[in-house]
Amino acid sequence: MNFEQSYRNLISGQRHGGIPGLLRFLLGIAAIGYSLAVRYCNFMYSRGWLKAHRVDAVVICVGNITVGGTGKTPLVVWLGRHILQNFQFRISNFGCAILTRGYKAAQKSISKAQNYTDEVAIYAESCAGTKVIVNPDRVAGAAEAIREFDAQVFIMDDGFQHRAMARDLDIVAIDATEPFGYGKMLPAGLLREPVSSLKRAGAVVITRCDQIDGAELNELEKKLRAINPDMVIARSIHAALYTKSTNNEEVGIEQLKGKKIFAFCGIGNPDAFLNTIKNLGAELAGSKIYDDHYHYTDACLTEISEQAEELGADLILTTQKDWTKVISNPEFQMSESKSPLPFAYLAIEIKFLAGEDKLTALIKDTLAGKIRQK
Secondary structure, three states: OOHHHHHHHHHOOOOOOHHHHHHHHHHHHHHHHHHHHHHHHHHHHHOOOOOOEOOOOEEEEEEOOEOOOOOHHHHHHHHHHHHHHHEEOOOOOOOEEEEEOOOOOOOEEEOOOOOOOHHHHHHHHHOOOEEEEEOOOHHHHHHHHHHHHOOOEEEEEOOOOOOOEOOOEEEEEEEOOOOOHHHOEOOOOOEOOOHHHHHHOOEEEEEOHHHOOHHHHHHHHHHHHHHOOOOEEEEEEEEEEEEEEOOOOEEEHHHHOOOEEEEEEOOOOHHHHHHHHHHOOOEEEEEEEOOOOOOOOHHHHHHHHHHHHHOOOOEEEEEHHHHHHHOOOOOHHHHHHHOOOOEEEEEEEEEEEEOHHHHHHHHHHHHOOOOEEO
């Protein structure tokens, strides 16, 4: 079991006994200090004693209130495509840009996925027509994009807690399978800030709605409306599209039905990925879970291949996010050539079940008078 799985089992109360209880107590003490710091920072911004920097462009933030995979990346891709398809920019190099701090990525602006991994590569590949600005200092990154590319709309990735940059709209992704991070602040839970912070949000997109039952989903929406009755609430799922292998061959998901799959991933919510495979009618022969943002080595890939073969799998499958790291490994081609089983990733996109019309209307209102609709 990797560190993140062990940590989740601890804070969720699945681990019993004296030592886990003591650890939860100590984490609870640490969470008090963290909570006080976050609340103080939010108080300073709400009173205007800390100033948010405003740039000469529209800023739409996509974020979350918990750590771990909430499905934010597909939401950013959807938003980027929606803006490009529905709004008209001035004559410029890149009218729309995505601002991301990038996980261990060099500060840079890019339009191609080469030599990048994780979300940065996905954004560059999936949002053709946008510029991806990698910079922990979002204000500086935005200034660069305005100066060099005449950017008029920014999508700020994972910026809900980054209050140093003013935004025109906050869209928050909430994972239906664990919406409130076990109800506790870090490190005792997964909350990055109190759930009351959703009062700042203009919209919430509940993700993975197909992985909980209808009664739970209705109760979740009821709780969200109690926190902020004015925000738009949309329901969505992560719809599987196809699998793609190293030769860029796309295979329809219907062909996964009945196949034995060995899955591996290093993401914030691995159970959601495994459940998606099962829901497609495939048989999960086995799986290997790594920590989020894991860097795959030749030894890892060899181990994965050997385990999959031993379990009689037909295919080795991972997420698109992990795939960007796998193929960036110069030894991967050699590892794959030794493997009797093909490697591939599962492509997904966000699909709305309800509330998309209200969300797109909110985006239209946010851009009204600033960016002309097509």
